[in-house]
Amino acid sequence: MISLGRLFLPRRWHERLQVDRYPILAFIRREAIPRMREGMKVLDAGSGRLPEQTLRGEILATGAVLHTLDFCPGEGVDFTGDVSALPFEEASYDIVLSTQVLEHVQDPQKVCSEMARVLKPGGHLFLTTPQSSPIHNEPWNYFNFTHYGLTLLFEKAGLQVVKKEAQGGHFTQLAFQLHWTARYLQTCDAPKVIKVPLLLAAKVLFGFVTKVPLLLLDRFDTKRLNTQGWNFHGTKP
DSSP, rough: OOOHHHHHHHHHHHHHHHHTHHHHHHIIIIIIIOOOOOOOOEEEEOOOOOGTTHHHHHHHTTTTTTEEEEOOOTTTOOOOOOOOOSSTTTTEEEEEEEOOGGGGOSOOOHHHHHHHHEEEEEEEEEEESSSSSOOOSSTTTOOOOHHHHHHHHHHHHEEEEEEEEEEEOHHHHHHHHHHHHHHHHHHHOOHHHHHHHHHHHHIIIIIIIIIHHHHHHHOOOOOOOSOOOOEEEOOOO
């Protein structure tokens, strides 16, 4: 689906309006990348292929050594493997990243324990995952998580939770759901004479016009009960 924002908005504005991605990118940029130093070993567990490795350049710019692992081989994937059985020795990495992966694994506890195992003592795990998300990457979409469940997984893996952060509140979640309407319109069976103008209207209305005020409203939702997902920072004692 062609993004109108990508065509007409400055890159920084377009990125901010990607309400499903921006909270994750901002979290990694703010919490993880400033901790990276030259020579540190960083593992991106479930990295995806090169086009999905949005922050690769920023990570490498720190001087850290980045290793990527994904279930599927491809460009930009250093190691092909299962995040529930990482092919690395214990205490191999200073930092482990796992962004939007945990919902796609069959045994989340085992995966968290594996990421804790390969961390050095004092190392950091930065993990993000949905609480509310449309089904995607079928049929490998098994779970959504509350912060209570994630805290339990971290603690059972022997990790101390340093920070838990919602990926926006109710109004960010609403902005995402409205924008998702355009994807549904694109795949529905309505005649083109109906679908095309509705799709264009949805992109303009839900992709920008309503999204901006909803993002402004979101700052007043302090409870964060209805969120897209969670960003967690844990450390290994």
